[in-house]
Structures are given as structure tokens and as C-alpha cells.
Amino acid sequence: MKRVLVTGGAGFIGSHLCEVLLDRGFDVLCLDNFFTGSKDNIRHLLSNPCFELVRHDLVQPIFLEVDQIYNLACPASPIHYQYNPVKTIKTSVMGTINMLGMAKRVSARILQASTSEVYGDPQRQPQTEDYWGNVNTIGPRSCYDEGKRVAETLMMDYHRQNGVDIRIARIFNTYGPRMALNDGRVISNFIVQALKGEPMTIYGSGSQTRSFCYVNDMVEGLFRMMEQEQCTGPINLGNPEEFTILELARHILEMTGSSSEIIFAPPLPDDPARRRPSIKKAREILEWEPTIPLKEGLKHTIAYFRGLIFGG
Ligand code: NAD
Ligand code: UDP
Secondary structure (H helix, E strand, O other): OOEEEEEOOOOHHHHHHHHHHHHOOOEEEEEEOOOOOOHHHOHHHOOOOOEEEEEOOOOOOOOOOOOEEEEOOOOOOHHHHOOOHHHHHHHHHHHHHHHHHHHHHHOOEEEEEEEHHHHEOOOOOOEOOOOOOEOOOOOOOHHHHHHHHHHHHHHHHHHHHHOOOEEEEEEOOEEOOOOOOOOOOHHHHHHHHHHOOOOEEEEOOOOOEEEOEEHHHHHHHHHHHHHOOOOOOOEEEOOOOEEEHHHHHHHHHHHHOOOOOEEEEOOOOOOOOOOOEOOHHHHHHHOOOOOOOHHHHHHHHHHHHHHHHHOO
């Protein structure tokens, strides 16, 4: 039985990944410091004999024996990664060094959860993996964007210098059940606001775009990339369907049957204007593409938040 370490395993994507790995017969070690993750996300896994939980901060070294590492530990929502920016960049840089050191020591394969943010405010549409990006080094998003860029560099250097078996997955906006109520990203914010009958706040004009991938599709992409031989990446994983933030707000308003009003707040600094992945590489190399359209994914996500807010 393969032993798999999932850092950030008590978070939104990590908890779904742990669940899928257990279903597929892996022995799962979940490591988390519970900054944005929660025991509630993995409580249902705690009684599984193939599941172990370690409370640990990835900035500190740790010595474990595993066959594969999914390195997901890092706050992903702007409000959370900007809460303690120095800690965010330390998590990406020192955390990734610690995990690469472990991968080198025990000859484990390691997959890094990178991000579409490595493209910054992209000037090329859609984003292909050979695009080097347009990133501000000194802005409020830089702790996250630059941390993830250094993590990619570290992955490639450990690969070239030490022969570490690496996978770099560039994840685009992902949503679904188990996003925290206070996550602060756009889909959870809009759904929670709509369900509570509060105003839905659009930052800026709402003409900025994003492409939203349902979490089950994302986990399948990450799994396929880990299992694929000879595939360092980077590979974009995301849903290429692009929506404006205003369109998203209207969909959520309609699907929740809410009477919330849409209000416009000042734009966020360095907010990317457009974002859409090219997933040609993922289609060719991983035979992967998203299967769950936005409306279907929103239906599941709205049901989840309804349960969280109103019970039942
Ligand atoms: P999340 O915040 O729900 O999960 C991150 C997890 O990492 C949390 O459980 C948190 O407690 C843990 N963590 C943070 N710092 C840590 C540290 N120093 N030591 C140990 N654990 C730590 O976010 P998510 O959406 O599940 O994102 C998971 C990964 O995917 C992140 O690396 C993120 O950058 C990447 N990603 C996510 C998206 C997205 O849209 N969800 C997009 C691009 C990349
Ligand atoms: N956004 C918004 N209202 C919110 C939260 C976010 O209008 O309550 C906008 C935000 O300005 C950005 C987009 O939605 O243009 C996506 O933001 P999110 O934080 O979800 O992800 P990211 O900016 O990291 O892609």
C-alpha cells in the first residue's frame, strides 16, 4: 500500500483529495496547522485505519517516510494569505524546501500545488504554460504569487540538481463544498451573502473574469498528474469556461432565489482583469478535462452552504 502525505490536507481541496486517495486504496497522512483548514473537513476520515492526522507547521522541518507528497499547505484566499504575508511566503518557500528535502531523502514523488497567480495579471489570453506572467513583486498579492513562483523554481532545481521526481500543477480558481464560511473568495462570499439576504459585493465593475473549476474535477486532475509517469509539468488545471464576476453574481442570485441586491465596492489592488487556462497540455498528457459545468457545481455548493447556515 502506497503511503501518501497530503500537506494542507484539512483544507478545502486537501480534504477532498484525502477522501479520494483513501477510496482508491492509499494510506493517507494528512498534515496541517489548521490556519485555514479545519478538523470538521476531515472528521469523517478520522476513524479510517488508513488515515492519520499530524498537526504540524510546514515551515518547521519534519521527518516522515512516504512514497508520494501532495504539497498543498498554503492559505489560498487573498484575505487569508494577506493576513500574515511574511508567514505566507515562508510557507511556500520554507515549506516547499522542507518537502523537497523529504522527497529527496526518501525518494518520494512530489506534486506542488502551484497556481494561476504565477501568471499575475496576464497579458495573454488564454494562459498557456509557456507564458512567463506579469507579476508585481511588491504588491499585496506578491507574498502569495512570488512564494508560489519560488516554489516552482525550487521544484525544478531539486529535479535538475538532485533528480527529485516532481509534478507542478498550476491550479486555477476552484470551488465547492468545504470552502470555509469566512473563506473570502468570490463564490463562497456570493453564496453566503445571497443565502443570508445580504448585499452581494462586487469589487470593481464586475467585468473582470475568472474560470471556475469544481473541486471533484480538480482532485481528479491532481491525482492523474501524480500517477502519470514522466510528467514534471507545469500543467494548468482548471475549467476553461470564462465568466465575468457580474455574470457569476447573477447566476448565484437566480439559483439561490435570493432577493439580495448587487452592490459595487472599490476594486482590489492588483486584481487580475482576465483569467482563463489553456488546458491543451492537461488534455493531451493527462487525458483530463473538467466534467462539471458551473451551474451544476454551484448547485452542490449552494446546498452545502445552505446546510452550514440553516442546518439540516
Ligand atoms: P485552504 O486554505 O482551504 O487550504 C490550505 C491548507 O493549508 C489549510 O488546511 C491550512 O490550514 C493549511 N496550511 C496553511 N499554512 C500551513 C502551514 N504553514 N503548515 C501546515 N499547514 C498549513 O485552500 P485550498 O483552496 O484548499 O488550497 C489548497 C492549495 O491549492 C494551496 O496551496 C493553494 O495555493 C492551491 N490553490 C488553490 C486554488 C483554489 O482556487 N482553491 C487555486 C490555486 C492554487
Ligand atoms: N470578488 C468580488 N467580491 C467578493 C470576492 C471577490 O467581486 O466578495 C472578485 C475579486 O475582486 C476578483 C474575483 O472576484 O476579481 C475573484 O476573487 P477571488 O478572491 O475568489 O480569487 P482570485 O482573485 O484569487 O482569483
